[in-house]
C-alpha cells in the first residue's frame with residue numbers, strides 16, 4: 001500500500017526554512033523596482049548575490065539539477081514542494097537558481113552541449129553570472145513551428161542566420177540566445193529546424209521592440225531582427241535538424257515548473273481573498289457569511305487542491321519513469337489547466353476586493369494578465385488539450401458493432417444469457 005500524501009519530516013524542515021527565508025529576505029525585493037534577471041545591475045547584485053550564497057550554503061541551489069551539474073538532484077516532487085513556495089515572488093526562483101528559461105536552457109545545454117559549449121555557456125549560466133534567452137516564436141505564429149522562416153545557411157565554417165523572432169523573453173539582458181532556425185527546409189516537418197547558440201553581442205542582432213506584459217510590467221519580451229548574423233559552425237546545439245527534439249527536451253520540464261510556481265501565486269491570491277472576506281462587513285454581515293461569497297471560497301479551494309494534486313502526481317511520475325515522453329498527457333493536462341485555475345482564482349480575489357482589487361495597489365490585475373502568460377508561453381492551452389485528447393484516445397478502441405459496447409439492451413441480453421437459468425431456478429424453488 002504505497003499511496004502517501006505526506007512530506008517526510010526532514011524535508012519539511014527545509015521547506016519551513018525556505019518559507020521563512022522567502023518571507024523575510026526574498027519577497028521584500030519584489031517591491032524595490034529591481035529586475036530579477038538584470039545581472040548587470042549593481043544594486044540588484046548587491047542584494048541578490050548574498051542571498052544566493054546563503055541558499056548555496058544550505059544546499060538548496062539549482063534543485064532542478066543533479067549533482068553532476070551542481071544541484072542536489074532532489075527530483076521533481078521535492079522541486080514541486082519548493083517551487084510552490086518560490087513562485088510567490090518573482091525573485092524566488094532567481095535566488096534559488098532555478099528560474100525559467102535558464103533552468104530549461106541549462107537542461108538542454110547539459111544534455112546536448114559539447115564540452116566547449118558547456119564550459120563557455122553552461123558554467124556561468126548555472127552560477128547566475130549570466131542569463132539566457134530561448135528564441136523560438138516568430139511574428140507570424142508561435143504555436144506552429146512549421147511556419148517558422150528564420151533561416152540558417154552554412155557558409156564555410158560559419159552559419160549565417162536571417163529572420164525575425166518574437167517574444168524572446170529576457171533578450172535585453174541575456175548573454176546568449178538559444179535560437180531555432182530552419183536549416184533543412186525540404187526535410188520532414190519535424191526535421192527542418194536546428195538550435196543555435198548565439199552570443200547576444202553578435203553583430204546583426206537588432207531589437208525592433210522590447211514589449212512589456214500588461215500595462216504595468218517592465219519591457220522584457222523582445223522582437224528581434226537578425227540580419228546576416230554569423231556564428232561559428234560549432235555553435236549548433238545538438239544535431240542538424242534536431243531542433244524540434246531539443247525544444248521538446250526543455251519544454252517538458254519547463255511546463256511543469258511553471259505549474260509548480262503557479263500554485264504559489266494562486267495560493268497567495270486565495271489567502272488574500274480569505275483575509276478580505278473575514279475583514280469586510282457589508283449590509284450587516286461579514287462577506288464570509290454570504291453564500292455567494294462562500295461559493296467563491298469553496299470553488300477556489302477545491303480547484304487549487306485538484307490542480308496541486310495533479311502537479312504533484314505528475315512530478316512523482318517523472319521521478320518514477322525518468323522520461324518526459326511517458327508523462328506527455330499529464331503535462332499537457334497541467335499546462336491546459338494552469339491558466340484557468342490561475343485566472344479564475346485571481347479574478348475572484350480581485351472581485352472580492354471590490355474597487356481596490358482593480359488598482360495596481362493590489363496584485364490581482366497583474367495576476368489575471370499573468371494567467372494569460374501561463375496560457376500562452378510554451379504553447380497555447382488548446383494545443384495541449386489536443387495532445388491530452390490524442391494520448392487519452394490511444395487507450396481506447398472503436399466498437400465493431402452498430403451500437404456502443406455498453407448499449408443497455410445488449411448488456412441486459414448478455415446478463416440474462418449468463419444468469420437467466422439460475423434466476424429461473426431460484427424463482428422455481430421460491431414458488
Ligand SMILES: Cc1cc2nc3c(=O)[nH]c(=O)nc-3n(C[C@H](O)[C@H](O)[C@H](O)COP(=O)(O)OP(=O)(O)OC[C@H]3O[C@@H](n4cnc5c(N)ncnc54)[C@H](O)[C@@H]3O)c2cc1C
Nearest residue numbers: 134135136137141142143167169373376377378379380382
Ligand atoms: C509572456 C510571454 C513570454 C513568452 N516568452 C517566450 C520566449 O521566451 N521565447 C519564445 O520563443 N516564445 C515566447 N513566448 C511566445 C509563446 O510561446 C507564444 O505566444 C505561443 O506559442 C503562441 O504563439 P502566438 O503568440 O504566435 O499565438 P498564435 O500561434 O497566433 O495563437 C493564437 C491563439 O490561437 C489559438 N490557437 C493556436 N493554435 C491552435 C490550435 N492548434 N488549436 C486551437 N486553437 C489554437 C489559441 O487560442 C492561441 O492562443 C512568450 C509568450 C508570452 C505571452
